[in-house]
Amino acid sequence: xxxxxxxxxxxxxxxxxxxxxxxTVAVVAASCxxxxxxxxxxxxxxxxDAIAHAVLPxxxxxxxxxxxxxxxxxxxxxxxxxxxxxxxxxxxxxxxxLAEDAGAGVxxxxxxxxxxxxxxxxxxxxxxxxxxxxxxVLELAAFDLVSVAGIAVPRAFLSAAAVLAAVxxxxxxxxxxxxxxxxxxxxxRAAGLPVxxxxxxxxxxxxAATVTGFEAVGAVLxxxxxxxxxATAELLVHRMHQVAAVAVGVAVAAxxxxxxxxxxxxxxxxxxxxxxxxxxxxxxxxxxxxxxLVARAARAASLAWRVAREDWLARIWRAEEAAGQAAAGAGGxxxxxxxxxxxxxxxxxxxxxxxxSDRRGTVRLSAAGAREAETVVRSHRLWEAWLGRHAExxxxxxxxxxxxxxxxLGAAMRERxxxxxxxxxxxxxxxxxxPEMPSPGGGPPSGSSR
Amino acid sequence: xxxPATLAAMVVPVGVPVGVLVVLAAYTPVAGLSYNTLVxxxxxxxxxxxxxLTGTLAVLRKxxxxxxxxxxxxxxxxxxxxxxxxxxxxxxxxxGALVAAVAALLVLVFLRRFTRxxxxxxxxxxxxxxxxxxxxxxxxxxxxxxxxxxxLAQFLLGxxxxxxARDAVVLTAASLAAVALLAAGFKEAVMVAFDAxxxxxxxxxxGLIDAAVVTLVAVMVVVGLPAAxxxxxxxxxxxxxxxxxxxTDRVGTMFLLAGTIGLAAAVAGxxxxxxxxxxxxxxxxxxxxxxxxxxxxxxxPRRGWxxxxxxxxxxAGRWARGRLLEECLALADGGGGAFDSRLVxxxxxxxxxxxxxxxxxxxxxxxxxxxxxxxAGGLWMLSSAGLAEARERHRRIAAWRAVLDAGxxxxxxxxSLDLPPPDDPxxxxxxxxxxxxxxxxxxxxx
Numbered sequence: 001x002x003x004x005x006x007x008x009x010x011x012x013x014x015x016x017x018x019x020x021x022x023x024t025v026a027v028v029a030a031s032c033x034x035x036x037x038x039x040x041x042x043x044x045x046x047x048x049d050a051i052a053h054a055v056l057p058x059x060x061x062x063x064x065x066x067x068x069x070x071x072x073x074x075x076x077x078x079x080x081x082x083x084x085x086x087x088x089x090x091x092x093x094x095x096x097x098l099a100e101d102a103g104a105g106v107x108x109x110x111x112x113x114x115x116x117x118x119x120x121x122x123x124x125x126x127x128x129x130x131x132x133x134x135x136x137v138l139e140l141a142a143f144d145l146v147s148v149a150g151i152a153v154p155r156a157f158l159s160a161a162a163v164l165a166a167v168x169x170x171x172x173x174x175x176x177x178x179x180x181x182x183x184x185x186x187x188x189r190a191a192g193l194p195v196x197x198x199x200x201x202x203x204x205x206x207x208a209a210t211v212t213g214f215e216a217v218g219a220v221l222x223x224x225x226x227x228x229x230x231a232t233a234e235l236l237v238h239r240m241h242q243v244a245a246v247a248v249g250v251a252v253a254a255x256x257x258x259x260x261x262x263x264x265x266x267x268x269x270x271x272x273x274x275x276x277x278x279x280x281x282x283x284x285x286x287x288x289x290x291x292x293l294v295a296r297a298a299r300a301a302s303l304a305w306r307v308a309r310e311d312w313l314a315r316i317w318r319a320e321e322a323a324g325q326a327a328a329g330a331g332g333x334x335x336x337x338x339x340x341x342x343x344x345x346x347x348x349x350x351x352x353x354x355x356x357s358d359r360r361g362t363v364r365l366s367a368a369g370a371r372e373a374e375t376v377v378r379s380h381r382l383w384e385a386w387l388g389r390h391a392e393x394x395x396x397x398x399x400x401x402x403x404x405x406x407x408x409l410g411a412a413m414r415e416r417x418x419x420x421x422x423x424x425x426x427x428x429x430x431x432x433x434x435p436e437m438p439s440p441g442g443g444p445p446s447g448s449s450r
Numbered sequence: 451x452x453x454p455a456t457l458a459a460m461v462v463p464v465g466v467p468v469g470v471l472v473v474l475a476a477y478t479p480v481a482g483l484s485y486n487t488l489v490x491x492x493x494x495x496x497x498x499x500x501x502x503l504t505g506t507l508a509v510l511r512k513x514x515x516x517x518x519x520x521x522x523x524x525x526x527x528x529x530x531x532x533x534x535x536x537x538x539x540x541x542x543x544x545x546g547a548l549v550a551a552v553a554a555l556l557v558l559v560f561l562r563r564f565t566r567x568x569x570x571x572x573x574x575x576x577x578x579x580x581x582x583x584x585x586x587x588x589x590x591x592x593x594x595x596x597x598x599x600x601x602l603a604q605f606l607l608g609x610x611x612x613x614x615a616r617d618a619v620v621l622t623a624a625s626l627a628a629v630a631l632l633a634a635g636f637k638e639a640v641m642v643a644f645d646a647x648x649x650x651x652x653x654x655x656x657g658l659i660d661a662a663v664v665t666l667v668a669v670m671v672v673v674g675l676p677a678a679x680x681x682x683x684x685x686x687x688x689x690x691x692x693x694x695x696x697x698t699d700r701v702g703t704m705f706l707l708a709g710t711i712g713l714a715a716a717v718a719g720x721x722x723x724x725x726x727x728x729x730x731x732x733x734x735x736x737x738x739x740x741x742x743x744x745x746x747x748x749x750x751p752r753r754g755w756x757x758x759x760x761x762x763x764x765x766a767g768r769w770a771r772g773r774l775l776e777e778c779l780a781l782a783d784g785g786g787g788a789f790d791s792r793l794v795x796x797x798x799x800x801x802x803x804x805x806x807x808x809x810x811x812x813x814x815x816x817x818x819x820x821x822x823x824x825x826a827g828g829l830w831m832l833s834s835a836g837l838a839e840a841r842e843r844h845r846r847i848a849a850w851r852a853v854l855d856a857g858x859x860x861x862x863x864x865x866s867l868d869l870p871p872p873d874d875p876x877x878x879x880x881x882x883x884x885x886x887x888x889x890x891x892x893x894x895x896x
Contacts, residue, residue, distance in 0.1 A: 043570050110736060224581075
C-alpha cells in the first residue's frame with residue numbers, strides 16, 4: 001500500500017513552488033490555530049480529534065459527486081460529516097446514556113473506517129488515496145495552479161485563504177459570545193445568548209479549518225494543528241484574545257519550520273510539522289514564564305532559599321535572646337547545627353554577606369542580620385499571639401503554623417495584628433515580641449507579598 | 451471474586467477455537483482455506499477477544515481514549531525499531547511499538563500531573579505529535595529506500611494478509627497472556643473502575659492498579675496493530691465494550707460479551723478483507739464491530755433505544771389513562787353521572803400536541819376496554835370496571851398525598867397501606883399523625 005514517493009514526500013521542485021507551499025501551510029495553520037484556541041478552552045479537544053477523522057467519508061462522497069478534490073462539494077461533504085459526528089455523539093449520549101468520549105471513540109473510528117473502505121472501493125474512479133487522506137497532499141498542492149490576475153496561484157492556497165477569511169470574520173464577529181459561552185455556558189444561556197447557535201458556529205468553523213487542514217497535513221495531523229498551538233498558548237498567556245493570537249503565531253511558525261525541516265530531511269511535511277509543534281509545546285512546558293517547569297522550580301527554590309536564610313538568622317537570634325547578657329560577654333552563641341544542606345549553604349551565604357560573624361564555632365548577628373532576624377521572629381510571635389487569641393488552639397499547637405507563616409506575613413499584616421494587642425503584650429509563650437524594624441530601601445526579607 | 455470457573459470461562463472461548471482450528475488445519479485444509487489463513491484467522495480472533503475484554507476495563511474506568519494515544523504512538527515505535535535494528539519481523543517491530551505506546555502513556559500522565567494542560571488537550575497532543583513523529587520517521591525510511599522497509603505502512607490500517615502463521619501464534623500467545631493477566635487482577639481492576647475512592651480508602655494501591663490497567667490496554671493496542679492498524683485499533687478496545695454494555699448490567703457478563711463481540715468483529719473483518727484484493731483489514735473489522743454496536747444500541751432490551759422509547763411510551767400512556775380516569779371520576783360526581791368526552795380530555799390537560807395525542811389514544815383505549823360506556827345524549831359514563839380502576843387510582847393518589855403531607859405513619863393508619871413496620875415500635879402509637887423527619891416536605895404544611 002506504500003507509494004514509494006507519492007504524496008508523502010517533499011517534491012524536489014523550484015523555490016517558487018516551495019514558497020507557495022509554505023504560504024499555504026501558514027494560512028491553514030492560522031485558521032486551525034484560531035478555532036483550536038476556542039476548542040481547547042471549551043475542553044472539546046477530542047471532538048477536534050473526532051472531527052478530523054470523521055470528515056473522511058464526507059470528503060470521499062464530495063469527491064465522488066464533484067469529481068475532483070477541492071471545491072465546494074467536498075467542503076460541504078466534510079462539514080456535513082463533522083456535524084454528523086457531533087450529532088451522533090450527542091445522540092448516543094442522550095439516547096442510551098453513553099459517555100461522550102466513549103461515544104466519540106465509537107463514532108469517529110466507524111466513520112473513518114467507512115471512509116477508508118469507500119475510498120478503496122471507488123479508487124479506480126477517483127483520484128484519492130487513503131494514505132493521502134491520512135497524510136495530506138501538501139506536497140502536490142503547489143502543482144495544481146490557477147491563474148489569478150496573471151499570477152499562477154495554487155488552488156489549495158486560494159481555498160485555504162478563503163476559509164481563513166471566513167473563519168476569522170465568523171469568529172471575530174461573535175468573539176465575545178464565543179468567549180462567554182466557552183467559559184460559562186450556563187451563565188451565557190441565562191444571559192440570553194443563543195448558546196446552541198454559537199456552538200454550531202464554532203463547530204462549523206472547526207469543520208472548515210479541518211477540511212483545509214486535511215488537504216495540507218492530513219486527517220490525523222489536523223488534530224495536532226488544532227490543539228497543540230492552543231495548548232502552548234495557554235501555557236504562555238492568560239487572556240483569551242492573547243491565547244488566540246499566540247496560538248495563531250505558534251501554528252504559523254510551526255507550519256513554516258516544519259515544512260523547511262521536512263525539505264531538509266527529505267521526509268513527510270505533515271509529520272515534521274507535528275514534530276515541530278510538539279517541540280514548541282515541550283519548550284513551553286519547560287520554559288513558560290509563569291507556568292513552566294523551570295519557572296515553577298525556580299519559584300520553589302527561591303522560596304526554599306529565603307526560608308532557609310530566615311530560619312538560620314532567627315535561630316541565632318533566639319539563641320542570643322536565650323543567652324542574654326552571657327552572649328554579649330562571650331562574643332556570641334555556639335553555632336547551631338544546620339538541619340539541612342540548604343541551611344548549611346544559607347549559613348555560609350549569610351556569613352559571606354556579613355550578616356553573621358562566625359569565629360571558631362561562635363556565631364553572632366551583625367546589625368543588619370539582627371534587623372532581618374527580628375522581623376522574622378516578630379512575625380512568628382505575632383502570629384502565635386493571634387492564633388492563641390482567635391483560633392482556640394492549645395498552646396503547643398501554635399508553633400508549627402507560625403513557623404510556616406513567619407516567612408509570608410507582610411508589614412501591613414503585622415501592624416494589624418499588633419493593633420489588636422495591648423502595649424507591651426507578650427506572645428503566648430511569654431516571650432517579648434520585637435518591635436517593627438524600619439525598612440531601609442528594599443524592605444524586610446519577609447515583607448514581600450508572595 | 452474470580453474462581454477457576456470464571457477463569458476457564460475467559461480462556462476457553464479463545465483457547466478452544468484456536469486449538470480446534472490449528473489441529474484441523476494442520477491435517478486437512480478446511481473449506482478451501484489454507485493452513486496459513488486458518489491460523490491467521492484464529493490469531494486475529496484471539497486478538498479481538500482479548501481486546502474486547504481489556505477494553506471493557508478501559509471503558510468502565512472512563513478512559514476509553516487513553517488507548518488511542520498509545521495506538522497513534524505505535525507508528526513511531528515501529529519506525530524507530532526498524533531504524534535501530536534493521537529487522538522487520540513482527541515480534542521485533544511490536545516490541546518497538548510497545549515501548550512507544552507505554553512512553554506515550556507516561557507522557558500523558560506527566561502532562562496531566564505537571565502542566566496546566568487539561569486531560570482532553572493532553573490526549574489530543576500526544577495523539578497528534580506522536581503520530582506525526584512516527585509518520586516523519588516512516589516516510590524518511592521509505593524515501594531512502596532502505597531494504598525491507600516496504601511493509602511498515604501496513605501498520606497504519608492493518609493488513610492481515612502479510613501475517614505468517616508464526617506471527618499469528620505470537621499474537622495468540624500475547625492475547626492469552628493479556629487475558630490471563632486480566633483474570634489474575636480482575637477483582638482489583640473492577641473495584642478501582644467502579645469506585646476508585648473507596649478502593650483508595652480501603653488501602654489499595656490505586657495508582658499501581660491504574661498503571662497496570664493502562665499498560666494492559668497498551669499491550670492490547672500493540673497486539674491489535676496487525677489486525678486493525680494504528681489509526682483504528684482503538685476501535686477494537688472501545689466499540690465491543692460499548693456494545694456489550696447495552697445488553698447487561700453484570701460486570702462478568704459484560705466482559706465475556708465484549709470479548710465475544712470483539713472476536714466476532716475481528717473474524718468478520720478479516721474474512722471480508724479477503725473478498726477483494728487491496729482492502730485493508732482494519733476498517734472492515736471496525737465496521738463489523740460498529741454494525742454489532744449499532745444493533746445493540748438500538749435493539750438491546752433494557753438499555754437500547756427501542757426499549758427506552760417503548761418504556762417511555764408505556765409510562766406516558768399510563769399517565770394519560772390515569773389522568774382521564776381521574777377527570778371522569780370527578781365529572782361523574784363520584785360514580786354514576788354522565789360526562790362529555792371532550793370536556794374530560796380538556797380537563798386532563800396536555801400542554802403539548804404530543805400530550806393531547808396521547809390523551810386521545812388513551813381515551814380510545816378506555817373505550818376499547820369498555821372502561822367507559824356511551825350514555826344518553828352523546829355523553830359517556832364509567833362502567834363498573836372503569837369506576838373501580840378510577841377509584842383505586844384516586845385512593846392511591848390520595849394516599850401518596852397523605853404520605854407527603856403527614857408522613858408514612860399517618861398515611862398507614864388512614865389508608866391501611868401495606869408498609870413495613872416502623873423501626874422503633876414504642877413510637878408507633880404516640881407519634882401517629884406527626885411527620886417523621888424523613889418527610890420534611892409536609893412537615894411545615896397547613
